[in-house]
Amino acid sequence: MHESADGEYVVTTLTKAILHYTGKVIWTPPAIFKSSCEIDVRYFPFDQQTCFMKFGSWTYDGNQQTYYFTLSLVNIE
Numbered sequence: 118m119h120e121s122a123d124g125e126y127v128v129t130t131l132t133k134a135i136l137h138y139t140g141k142v143i144w145t146p147p148a149i150f151k152s153s154c155e156i157d158v159r160y161f162p163f164d165q166q167t168c169f170m171k172f173g174s175w176t177y178d179g180n181q182q183t184y185y186f187t188l189s190l191v192n193i194e
Contacts, residue, residue, distance in 0.1 A: 152170050154166070154168035154169070172184055
């Protein structure tokens with residue numbers, strides 16, 4: 118994640134990847150991402166917040182990888 122709130126970029130690499138017969142590789146590393154964003158509480162308690170997180174690779178460009186987000190769960194603890 119670009120511009121992490123805690124400045125740490127550690128993701129364990131000792132995880133298994135799934136290799137399909139088509140050559141497609143799925144790697145789901147466990148990670149915890151911390152971020153922050155401005156909030157607008159003018160309409161509290163009926164407000165809604167939208168925060169954007171930017172993900173990318175330091176070694177591949179956008180043509181070489183695709184990201185899929187399968188959960189919309191947000192943990193606000």
